Amino acid sequence: MRKIILAISILMMCNTSCKKEIETSMETLKEDIVFNQLLTDYNEGKLALNPLKATFAGDNRFNDQFPNTLSDEYSLKTNDFYTNYKEKLANFQDKTLTESQQMSKTVLDWDCDMALGQNSFKNDILMPINQMWTINLTMGQFASGSSAQPFKTTKDYENWLSRLDKYNVWLLSAEKRMKQGIKEGYVLPASLIKKIIPQFEVLATTALKDHLFYWPIKNLPADFSTEEKKELTASYTKILNDKLIPSFKSMYIFLQSDYANAGRKDSGINGIPQGKEYYQHSIKKYTTTAMSADEIHELGLKEVARILSEMEKVKQQVGFNESLENFFNYVRENKELMPYSTPKEIIDNFNSIHERMKPQLEKLFGNKPKTPFIIKRTEKFREASASAEYNRGSFDGTRPGVFYTPIPDASKYNVFSDEALFLHEAIPGHHYQISLTQENEDLPDFRKTLWYSAYGEGWALYTESLGKELGLYSDPYQYFGMLGMEMHRAIRLVVDTGIHTKGWSREKAIQYSLNNEAEPEASIISEIERYMANPGQALSYKIGQLKIRELRAKAKKELGNQFDIREFHHEILETGCIPLELLESKINKWISTYK
CATH class of the missing domain: 1.20.58 (Methane Monooxygenase Hydroxylase; Chain G, domain 1)
Known part of the structure; x- marks a missing residue:
């Protein structure tokens, strides 16, 4: 408003030519204000539709709300909401928007499309x-x-x-x-x-x-x-x-x-009405790409083969002379890798990993989140079916980000992948990515709570590969754990598409996983059932990671000695969750500008 008053004051003192320029500037300024208000209104509307998301963000205005998302009225309301905002967006031309606003426009349009696409299926209502x-x-x-x-x-x-x-x-x-x-x-x-x-x-x-x-x-x-x-x-x-x-x-x-x-x-989503169409929608939703299930399946097979060759090297390094499959069993059952008897010891180990890597973080990251961070055991009521996970802190930093780890039986807890797990779920994985997004005052509020798995999970998987740069993976079993976690995500490309498009049974998917990774059988069963419950989500990790790796390699090659890993990570993180196509375009522009 102050800008408009100033412009009016100047306008009164200008000649005709000057007045035309200022009038044009004022129109642009009005457009700017109207667009930013649209983003604000969209965010407010989404919070009202999804009050639990507001609670997670630390916005307590809706803490008494729980809409009946299974009612016909709610479905109509959400469809009207997203359709309405798509129509409003179409009234804004890119040439009238700043570069940041153009990205927000594209992201908002994508968000509406994904929501309307999800609502067109009955899955969420009837299951x-x-x-x-x-x-x-x-x-x-x-x-x-x-x-x-x-x-x-x-x-x-x-x-x-x-x-x-x-x-x-x-x-x-x-x-x-x-x-x-x-x-x-x-x-x-x-x-x-x-x-x-x-x-x-x-x-x-x-x-x-x-x-x-x-x-x-x-x-x-x-x-x-x-x-x-x-x-x-x-x-x-x-x-x-x-x-x-x-x-x-x-x-x-x-x-x-x-x-x-x-x-x-049957195990796959193709066993319900419109299951095939729903799975293709899920691929687009979770990978933010137009890839087909067959393309993803073949990519997964290639990644599994590549990682297996790296695992062979570790097996030889530790002097294990039997087959790789036997090595998986050896790692699964090795009591030396199960050294703890209480949950507290396991939590303490994660904290010690954090302390070891702290001195190296500044070499890779110029920005660190202000939001505090803690580690907790997963609550008992859901522990048996849970995986390790991260819950975001509040916007104002009063509630910390939480890394939850399930510990059903501390005496059987295998530590061989703990370093990679901490990098992924905690620092610099989800905690850095989510907290820096929430703390970024240049982003409109609606983008601070968006979650695109290909970006968010892709980033977290990418950070697992930073272990050696952060002073970790000196123990070959911990490095094998990193390879195991990457293999776990490569296997997902194979088994998720296998289950949902190729008629794979739950048992076939479990056996494929047992043959190619060292995760305990109980954990593998839980994982396969996870993919059955949420088709396509498991694809996001590897697809996103490979894109970020690809962009880093390209930047390093084209910029040579000018390449700064801290700058690269800043460019990846500063815009928050966005579809991979937008991320690639952004990094390409950064490379050309830097050059």
């Missing part, structure tokens, strides 16, 4: 619950008090009560939709249903005062008055006894009876 990815697990995390939902004030507790009431509506709708799914052929594979049943059994049968969702009452802040504690205890007891626990019981009974009986025998 709303699985063993790993769905919103019921997020709500369990929130209830535990260890995640993003705050429990510090009486208002926080009231917000959670309101959210629970709405979540109960969603649970009841989920059961109805899953019954509809049985009739229309949208049902999970039977092997996945078996993993969901125990999750709901715990919620259905645990006594009130030991219940996960009773945690907030067991941990009431000391500064609450006696009357406040009494009222909240009564309210939480009532909603759990009258609504949530009965809903959990109903879902548990349904899952172990009608739903289990209807479970699919």
Whole structure:
């Protein structure tokens, strides 16, 4: 506004020629303001549609909200929202926008297209619950008090009560939709249903005062008055006894009876209506490319072969003279690689990895996030089916980023890939990429919470290869662990496409993994079932990593002695999550400008 007032003042003092220039500038300025407001409005609208995402970002305005995403009304509302913004975007010409705004326009258009594409399928509505990815697990995390939902004030507790009431509506709708799914052929594979049943059994049968969702009452802040504690205890007891626990019981009974009986025998998404079309949409969504399943499958086979040859070198280095497959078993079962007896020892080991690499980080990164970072054990209620993961910190930095690691049995925890795992899930992987994006004041808010797996997971996998530059991988088993994690992502290209387009069974995919990597069988089973539950997501890691590697090699070749790895990493990270095509265009422009 101050710019407009200044322009008007100057306009009054100018000649005709000068006035024309200023009038043109004012029109551009107005366009600039209108476009930026569009981005702001889009972000606000998305947060209202997805209030749990707002909570994760530390935006507490929607902490009492939980929309029934399974209702016809919600589907219509979201379709109208994204269609409306696509139409609004079309009114802005690129020539009137800055370079940054042009990228925001392209990204917003992509975001709308992906959302509308996802909504065109029935999967999310008729198969709303699985063993790993769905919103019921997020709500369990929130209830535990260890995640993003705050429990510090009486208002926080009231917000959670309101959210629970709405979540109960969603649970009841989920059961109805899953019954509809049985009739229309949208049902999970039977092997996945078996993993969901125990999750709901715990919620259905645990006594009130030991219940996960009773945690907030067991941990009431000391500064609450006696009357406040009494009222909240009564309210939480009532909603759990009258609504949530009965809903959990109903879902548990349904899952172990009608739903289990209807479970699919096939493993791939091509076993449901429009499964083939859905998988191609998922490829585009998760890789942000136009690659076909066959192309990805062949790429995976080539990467598996390449990494196997590198693994052979490590096997020879440690003096193991049997086959590589036997070496996998040796690594899996080597008790020397299972040195711990308590979860705390495992957490301490990750912290020691962080301390060892700290002195080297400045050589590779000019910017470091301000958001704090901690390591936690994955909560018990979801630990059996969970993988290691990162949860973002809040925008204001008051809630740290969290690296969660599942430790079902500390005595059987194998450490051979811990260095690579820390680089990927924590630093400089997800914690750097996500926190730097959230802290970047030059980005519009809607881009600070976007997540494109090809970029985000591609970056995290790329950072695993930085271990030697960061003073890690001196132990050949840890380097083998890095190769193992890269192999794990290469295998995903083969088994994910195999399961969903080539008729591979769950068992065939498990065996292929056992033959080509050293992960424990239980972990491999969990991983294969993860791919079955979320088709295409597993493809994003390797596709993104290979693109970033390709761009680094190109920059290094073309810039020669001018190449600065800190600058390259800055260029990759500064724009946040974007489709790979945009990232490649950005780096190519940086190279030409640098030259």
